[in-house]
Amino acid sequence: MSEYSKPLPAVQPWSRPFWEGTRENRLLIQECKACGAKIFYPRKACPECWSAELGWSEACGRGKVYTFTVTLTGVEEKFAGDLPYVLAMIDLDEGIRMMGNVVECDPGDVEIGMEVEVVFERVTDEITLPKWRPFRG
Ligand SMILES: [Zn+2]
Structure with missing residues (x-):
């Protein structure tokens, strides 16, 4: 695997749970605790209500x-x-x-x-x- 030469995602603090999830073969998506919006791509604040109270849930x-x-x-x-x-x-x-x-x-x-x-x-x-x-x- 060390010869992988294609672009890789830059893992950010707010997207790290997403990449930790895929590493365990789980697809996690962000969810706003204030308004319930599902969010992708991962962000620091909800694009619907600007709350920073975000969590994660596993997609089907x-x-x-x-x-x-x-x-x-x-x-x-x-x-x-x-x-x-x-x-x-x-x-x-x-x-x-x-x-x-x-x-x-x-x-x-x-x-x-x-x-x-x-x-x-x-x-x-x-x-x-x-x-x-x-x-x-
Ligand atoms: Zn929200």
Whole structure:
């Protein structure tokens, strides 16, 4: 794993629980204790009411493809081995939208509205990335 050369997230104090969660194969999302809003990406204050009283809850890990693109060519060398790959925006059942790769399927089979579930790809000792695959039930 030490040869991982793609960009890694910069873990911030307010996003650390998210990355600790993915490392344990859990998808955690921020929740405002004042107004109940679900929040993604992680922040220091609620974007709905500005409360700083935020907590975390575990998402069910399911959602639907809101939109996506298939990358076929024209990428930096470090991504060439992934071609073709799907980058999608996923609407989680919890009502938030998250960007990520759709994996474990032919890119030609991905459709808007397709049901997906989270999978976790450990890329370094510290970072595990959430990705999405077709929902298998
Ligand atoms: Zn709030």
